[in-house]
Amino acid sequence: MAGEITLRVDGHDHRLPADPRTTLLDALRERLGNPSPKKGCDHGQCGACTVLADGRRVLSCLTLAVAAEGTEITTANGLAENGELHPVQRAFIEHDAFQCGYCTPGQVCSAVGVLDELGRGWPSHATSDVSTSPTPSRAEIAERMSGNLCRCGAYPGIVAAIEEAAG
Ligand code: FES
Ligand code: FES
Numbered sequence: 001m002a003g004e005i006t007l008r009v010d011g012h013d014h015r016l017p018a019d020p021r022t023t024l025l026d027a028l029r030e031r032l033g034n035p036s037p038k039k040g041c042d043h044g045q046c047g048a049c050t051v052l053a054d055g056r057r058v059l060s061c062l063t064l065a066v067a068a069e070g071t072e073i074t075t076a077n078g079l080a081e082n083g084e085l086h087p088v089q090r091a092f093i094e095h096d097a098f099q100c101g102y103c104t105p106g107q108v109c110s111a112v113g114v115l116d117e118l119g120r121g122w123p124s125h126a127t128s129d130v131s132t133s134p135t136p137s138r139a140e141i142a143e144r145m146s147g148n149l150c151r152c153g154a155y156p157g158i159v160a161a162i163e164e165a166a167g
Helices: 024-031 087-094 104-119 138-144 155-166
Strands: 004-009 012-017 050-053 056-059 072-074
Touching: 004 024, 012 024, 050 104, 056 104, 087 104, 087 155, 104 138, 104 155, 138 155
Parallel strands: 004 072
Antiparallel strands: 004 012, 050 056, 050 072
């Protein structure tokens, strides 16, 4: 139907009005009732709203819902498979990598995106030699996760969890 879009979120299609003003974050939370991505700053500065779009991390507060049509959106809610938590989620629990938990869904989605970026050999600002594939060092992880803020300072556990999930 004209005037509608289809958003595919965590493996399910949803029809929504094609409102050009609605962000992906508001569509997920307010229209679809998915509370996983959090609204922290709503300005692209905290990372709490991070989700994956075709496996790449995006800030859903800076993404329009209409622009997300045709991509596979994954929130932290959709990372588990067959009732099993994603390895990154398990590692966060094992390393006590959250306190309030408000930032955690964004941290987890971002971490999954970081591991994919590392697996593809994409360099970051912390990569000293861009002619070789970066390794999941603490410096690489910290640099790549720098867009995800945790106000209660769970960073050591977060980095340790991602290091473990990197294998
Ligand atoms: S709510 Fe999107 S970056 Fe803060
Ligand atoms: S665990 Fe959410 S802000 Fe620190």
